[in-house]
Amino acid sequence: MSVDLALSPGAAANAGASSAPKATIRSAADVARLVNEGGAKVSNARMVVAIALGGVFLDAYDLGALAFGLKDVAKEFNLTPAGTGMVASAITFGAIVGAFLGGYFTDRIGRYRVFMADMLFFVVAAIACAFAPNEYVLAGARFVMGLGVGIDLPVAMAFLAEFSKLQGKGNKAARVAMWCPTWYAAICVSYLLVLLCYSALPEGHGGLLWRIILGFGAVPALIIIAVRSRYMSESPVWAANQGDLKGAAAILKRSYGIDAAVAPDAVVTAPKRPASWSNYALLLKGVYARRTALATIMSIASSFAYNAVAFGLPVIIASFLAQSMLTTILVSLVLNLLFAFVGGLIGVHLVPKTGAWKLTTVGYAFQLAALIGLALIGKPHGASEVVGAIACLAVFLLGQGFGPGAHTMTYASLSYPTSLRGVGVGLNQTLMRASSTVSLFLFPVMAAALSTKVFWVIAVAPLAGLLSLLAIRWEPANYDVDAEDF
Template identity: 75%
Template sequence: MSSSLAPNRADSGHNAAAPDPRPTIANAADVSHLVNHGAATGSDARVVVAIALGGVFLDAYDLGALAFGVKDINREFGLTPTGIGFIASAITFGAIVGAFIGGYLTDRIGRYRVFMADMFFFVIAAIACALAPNAWVLGGARFVMGLGVGIDLPVAMAFLAEFSRLQGRGNKASRVAMWCPTWYAAISVSYLLVLGLYFTLPATHAGWLWRLLLGFGAVPAVVIIAVRSRYMSESPVWAANQGDLDGAAAILRRSYGLDVRVDATAAGRLRAVTPRRATWGNYGALFQGVYRRRTILATMMSVASPFAYNAVAFGLPVIISSFLAQSMLTTILCSLALNLCFAFVGGLVSVRIVPRVGAWKLTVFGYVLQFVALVGLALVGRPHSGVEVAIAVSMLAAFLLGQGVGPGSHTMTYASLSYPTSLRGVGVGLNQTITRASSTVSLFLFPVLAAALATKVFWVIAVAPLAGLLILLAIRWEPSGYDVDAEDYVGRR
């Protein structure tokens, strides 16, 4: 950090004024340095992180809430296969559009404004889904909900990265990776709600199940909106990048508990670099200079990871029911147990150890575990004995554990921490645009391939983690612990 952050020294002489003990900020680099060293005890920074994770929770919940409601929707509205596909895919198409737009807006108008706007998307869309009188309204509301999901993830990742320290426990990589267990927690909540409604709704009102599930998404969004004025702030690094040092200082006092002093006269002590302006052209900047290799790596991961995960996770109820040939209740319970015990726990483990182990090693391990699990499922095929069933379920558990420990946590780490503040929004926006496109292809192809290939479909899915593993071995980039935001201040490479 520059000398401008040191307390002002008194002039020599007996009548010199006492030095000001407050740290001084003269430019965005000084603000970034203070953020990298962490917030004061009792500050609001952790609450801001928690609220941002609440947005991630909403994303996951809204994407997964319809998994057990498609049959009831089909029964109520009398849909054709094309109509079912329209309802199921509307949210992912909305997320593709939302991610691309949201990445740009996050860098252009700020993290706070975008975050608050997309919360209203969630409330309005969730209520519209719950009250939808026909399939067209439901599909349109799901598309709007997808816009909110797509817009939210770039801004949520920016908050997680820009309200966290650089190294040590709770560092940037660890905080960004928290999106993963939060995601699985939301999926598990949707399963628990299905379970609760399964037991409480009378048979005559079973058609309400999907409406209640979708409408519930408005509840956490309303809570977030209610508490925003007390805790949420703009990212101090983004504000400083826009030249608003006074605003950045106010955020540091409010959210970080740091009483700082703005010294505009000291700006010349450091080499000043004008931050990159937020334009649509910044998507092209992701493929230039040092960012090209990082973008190729993050892009390949954002294709491979969701393709494999969506095929297995969203097909999990079907897979389990074919393995176990049991009731809907057994399918729900097994899906819930596998998500909580393996994907969720794996994500928590990754959050805890990534500051020491690094994102690269954990992602390599996760891909290896997933590849082995999918090959195992392909070799077992349709199990006919208790031993084969146990092996098949163990392979599913291993796949989900690998997802939680590795690519599930760190595909977003690479997307968020491969770029500095000026490019973070578009970096995550591009990642999520590709992720949603890959998810859409996976969700479409899995039932088609499963019908044609049966359990041999796992050989096809196994190509995805293998591709992710190979690209990681080719590009050995470690984002954890690296001060990527400094690239905004030391010149362009």
């Protein structure tokens, strides 16, 4: 083992004192090993993880922010169905482009630079949305916001994976899975903000609701920008892979408190896989082909089902309960908070010991059972059927939370080493966002044509995910995938 870890005599005599552990670095593999053994133990490393999750929060918030305001937008700008579709889908088209570009640039110029530039997209786009004078400016701003969303996930997942230890509580798989409860927390915040504004705005000023909701997205982005200089660092593993061992040692000192020094006989080599657009093709070759196939099928299946149910949740609940907008918002909020969010926390807690494969398999089984239940119930009549339908929605969201919701990103992020992680997540998100666009378009069309029988169609998605997991039994949790770069 080429890393020499030892406490100085003073530190040995004063356990827990201010002296930092000593480390000698002779290669990029040593840097990766130090991160794998230590994880986010000190404040700076934990803050990097928290800030990366803040980016995920923004992604979810901005994607879901217009769910309750689209009708007001259409009314204010007198939009045709095509115009409404343009405004609604602009962010997903931006996310498709952003994910593909973000994957490459995350590997090419580094995690830190991409993340910091990404935050500016959110600020500018949110403010432009809030003051949009017409549907074209609004759609353009939403497209730019989508670029930010698409760029953010590859870099956020890289930070989560590369600032976390390999095994035990809070390991890489658990940190990456934290994206899921963070996502649902953002959805809940958007619901709460809608509820607050809905209650506070004077009658006749409902048209301001969507502007306030969209504009609020600039606030967390500005907070992240404000704290970046104090806590954010480049990924030490990425820096070491680029041959910058001294830079990696400085990051270890700043983020982990490890007093690392580069040995005189250190081996500095060129990256095994330099960042290139051709790296996307590497994801479809050798051992990565199976992993890419599994991660892609899972993400597309999860995205299709989740978008159809979760983003259509207000519509579904309104049709079940035939109640007011306020009731619909409250029930949507409760279901997301108690089942999707809690399910995500369960997935984070269990994955270090249980593994991602088992949790995702059970999660898909929950979803399949729930969708079959909704299809069999159909249009509920009477209190018992309404309760049954709502219970099925709860089971679906719970399964999504601890299963595919949490671990599609575990598979997308931890199936590839540092040199391919950006493009791996980028490709996954490009295909997933394309699926999202299709599902968001198809769900209203299918629901109008099939009514509640549409749940039979949606059930195909978790079935496909379940079958892919049974066919390809790949477990990324607790596996040192970064060692494949060495």
